[in-house]
Amino acid sequence: xxxxxSGIPGAKLPLDRELVLERAMELADGAGLGALTMRSxxxxxGVKPMSVYYYVANKSEILDGLVDRVFEExxxxxxxxxxxxxxxxxxxAIALRNTLVRHKWALGLLESRMSPGAxxxxxHNATLETLRLxxxxxxxxTRAYALLDSYxxxxxxxxxxxxxxxxxxxxxxxxxxxxxxxxxxxxxLVEAATEVVMQPGYDFGSQFEDGLxxxxxxxxxxxxxxxxxxxxxxxxxxxNNSHIETRLEETPWHRQTTGNAHSxxxxxxxxxxxx
Amino acid sequence: xxxxxSGIPGAKLPLDRELVLERAMELADGAGLGALTMRSxxxxxGVKPMSVYYYVANKSEILDGLVDRVFEExxxxxxxxxxxxxxxxxxxAIALRNTLVRHKWALGLLESRMSPGAxxxxxHNATLETLRLxxxxxxxxTRAYALLDSYxxxxxxxxxxxxxxxxxxxxxxxxxxxxxxxxxxxxxLVEAATEVVMQPGYDFGSQFEDGLxxxxxxxxxxxxxxxxxxxxxxxxxxxNNSHIETRLEETPWHRQTTGNAHSxxxxxxxxxxxx
DNA sequence: ACCAACTTTCGTACTGTGTACGAAAATACC
DNA sequence: GGTATTTTCGTACACAGTACGAAAGTTGGT
Numbered sequence: 070x071x072x073x074x075s076g077i078p079g080a081k082l083p084l085d086r087e088l089v090l091e092r093a094m095e096l097a098d099g100a101g102l103g104a105l106t107m108r109s110x111x112x113x114x115g116v117k118p119m120s121v122y123y124y125v126a127n128k129s130e131i132l133d134g135l136v137d138r139v140f141e142e143x144x145x146x147x148x149x150x151x152x153x154x155x156x157x158x159x160x161x162a163i164a165l166r167n168t169l170v171r172h173k174w175a176l177g178l179l180e181s182r183m184s185p186g187a188x189x190x191x192x193h194n195a196t197l198e199t200l201r202l203x204x205x206x207x208x209x210x211t212r213a214y215a216l217l218d219s220y221x222x223x224x225x226x227x228x229x230x231x232x233x234x235x236x237x238x239x240x241x242x243x244x245x246x247x248x249x250x251x252x253x254x255x256x257x258l259v260e261a262a263t264e265v266v267m268q269p270g271y272d273f274g275s276q277f278e279d280g281l282x283x284x285x286x287x288x289x290x291x292x293x294x295x296x297x298x299x300x301x302x303x304x305x306x307x308x309n310n311s312h313i314e315t316r317l318e319e320t321p322w323h324r325q326t327t328g329n330a331h332s333x334x335x336x337x338x339x340x341x342x343x344x
Numbered sequence: 345x346x347x348x349x350s351g352i353p354g355a356k357l358p359l360d361r362e363l364v365l366e367r368a369m370e371l372a373d374g375a376g377l378g379a380l381t382m383r384s385x386x387x388x389x390g391v392k393p394m395s396v397y398y399y400v401a402n403k404s405e406i407l408d409g410l411v412d413r414v415f416e417e418x419x420x421x422x423x424x425x426x427x428x429x430x431x432x433x434x435x436x437a438i439a440l441r442n443t444l445v446r447h448k449w450a451l452g453l454l455e456s457r458m459s460p461g462a463x464x465x466x467x468h469n470a471t472l473e474t475l476r477l478x479x480x481x482x483x484x485x486t487r488a489y490a491l492l493d494s495y496x497x498x499x500x501x502x503x504x505x506x507x508x509x510x511x512x513x514x515x516x517x518x519x520x521x522x523x524x525x526x527x528x529x530x531x532x533l534v535e536a537a538t539e540v541v542m543q544p545g546y547d548f549g550s551q552f553e554d555g556l557x558x559x560x561x562x563x564x565x566x567x568x569x570x571x572x573x574x575x576x577x578x579x580x581x582x583x584n585n586s587h588i589e590t591r592l593e594e595t596p597w598h599r600q601t602t603g604n605a606h607s608x609x610x611x612x613x614x615x616x617x618x619x
Numbered sequence: 620a621c622c623a624a625c626t627t628t629c630g631t632a633c634t635g636t637g638t639a640c641g642a643a644a645a646t647a648c649c
Numbered sequence: 650g651g652t653a654t655t656t657t658c659g660t661a662c663a664c665a666g667t668a669c670g671a672a673a674g675t676t677g678g679t
Contacts, residue, residue, distance in 0.1 A: 084627080107666060119667080120628050128666065180452055180504050190530050197532035210532075211540045215502060215548070216495075216555045223498025227490060229455050255465050257472035257485075265486045273490070280491045283566070287558035359656080382637060394638080395657050403637065 084114065086124040090134045094172070097135065102174040105131075132178055137186025139175045143168040144192050154203030155285050161196060162221050162281050169225040170274070176225055209295055213288050220284055224277055231273050243267060359389065361399040365409045369447070372410065377449040380406075407453050412461025414450045418443040419467050429478030430560050436471060437496055437556050444500040445549070451500055484570055488563050495559055499552055506548050518542060 082088055092113045096105045107128060111118040125131055146164040151157045169175055185193075193214075200210035246267075250259045265271060357363055367388045371380045382403060386393040400406055421439040426432045444450055460468075468489075475485035521542075525534040540546060 106664085108664085117629050119630080122667075123627060176501075177452065177455055180501060183505060190524070190533060194530040194533040197536055201532055201535075207535060207539050211536050212551050212554065214536075215499070215551055216558070219495050219498030219502060219555065220491075221498065222501045223494030223496065224490070226451075226455060226497045226501065227494060230458060249465070255469040257476055258465060258469040260476075260482060261472055261486050261489075264482050276487050276490055279487065280494065283491070283559070283562035287562055291558070381635080383635085392658050394659080397638075398656060 084116065084120070084124060086134075089114065089121060089124050090131065090138060093131050094135055094138060097174045098172055102177065133182055133184055133186060135172075136175060136178050136182050137188045139168055139172055140186075140192045141188035142171075144188065144195070154199055155289070157199045158196075158217060158285060158288075159278075159281060161199075162217055163278070165221055166225055166277060169221070170228060173229050176222065176229065179222065203292070205292060206295065209291060213291065216288070217281075217284060220280060224280065228273060359391065359395070359399065361409075364389065364396060364399050365406065365413060368406050369410055369413060372449045373447055377452065380449075408457055408459055408461060411450060411453050411457050412463045414443055414447055415461075415467045416463035417446075419463065419470070429474055430564070432474045433471075433492060433560060433563075434553075434556060436474075437492055438553070440496055441500055441552060444496070445503060448504050451497060451504065454497065478567070480567060481570065484566060488566065491563070492556075492559060495555060499555065503548060 089110070093105055093110055096109060096113060107121060108118050110131075111121050114121065125134075143161075143165045146168060148160050151160060196214060197210055200213055201207070205213055242262075246259055246262045249255050250263075266273075364385070368380055368385055371384060371388060382396060383393045385406075386396050389396065400409075418436075418440045421443060423435050426435060471489060472485055475488055476482070480488055517537075521534055521537045524530050525538075541548075
């Protein structure tokens, strides 16, 4: 068989680890992670299943590669220069969300995968840099980062559960809702569903930026009410242990029920459902 | 074979849909979702694989059942009466997180599963009720809910990716970190890792409540700066369309890069990787 | 031209998954 | 007892991932 060097996707190119990941990504994007099998991947590469294993140790490695690609793409989608850390984090968050929405399968992989690739590390490092240079202490920066990522991941996770986004497959849900409405149970749920979610122009995704702004506003407060605030950009590596910043003020309704937080015990080993 | 009615887990009891879910939950908790196969489940029930299908249509139905159980458990873990909506939402969030941490596999199922069970619906309804009665409008309540859930889900998702929580399997990560440190790349990442994450007493989970408080504080602002604020507890079902509340004030660094948000296109069908 | 060394592909086969189909066994009821 | 209903299971199939080693293709040296 001759190697046709063409730009046509699906055509046979000289095999390559990059090309393998490329096609894997296309398959996942096109029909979900479930459609990405070694056999389907091989076929889309115009090759027999076992040939793929020359470029990749196992399927898990492919999934790791895909996750890394996602972060790479998210970084590429970011804008160049921004004036403030607020704007920088905002852009980053939006870019990351857009990317995760574009590749719905990616979020499911973020669990289970625990060997970050180069692009992933670069991404994390760059984000932390932004926060540190903005005056966040090491601890505070870590917390702020975790906070933002929590929101992003969680939001996309919810987005992926929502029926769709366009108003096409609503009827099925609507029927269920009507049934529940007539049952009289879940009145507030029905209310939210009928008056908000399934309204003509409703777009869940548009809420993202409002919530994001709420978070960033909160981070500003964190930053201002922290002692390290003036230390601006100390170089990393200078092992000054000024931890225990950020103890945050207590709110009236605060302490009462922290009870039995975190008691996960046992933990046998790393889970690996999709491997 | 005689039916030994005993309390010993693993012993043979009269089969039952509830018992099937019970054992399924134990398997998932014990060794991850990957260990929950129809065959292993059957064995733990002291029965042959195909027998399980008398109580359950397919594996997917089991997973749905498990998710519902998780919400049931989360609701049960909540406290009785609370004084404010802040306290109520706080308790709910903490209870939900604890439950999700206790059953790490659950979060992975929240995707893919799109047929909520009774407990799930009850849970959502109760939460919305709290917000509505606190004076949140229909739209605002929906948004507030989505915001909180985003945070909860995202936080737990990150928690599940973190190596562990105790300081046991750190060395492996440490080695990787040292390598990256010497490479000079990712300085901020290394900084965060060495000075924060792998510090003796570090506990990622303890950040949860700080972030949660930040969110609730933000919700207070949302609630105060909304016109419907005084309408307190209007009964649901009264179809008054007072939407378009909550347009939020703009921040200086706000508008600039909303660009190309949400362009997910195509979307062939519901994904179903773990089915 | 030949041949050795390599890179790359693939055939076969094994284990483990969910589950369709229908027969067998157990149980309940008259 | 016998008959009907409920519950269990044996067999088998299609689909995963991939171990192992042989085949084919490519390259470079003489």
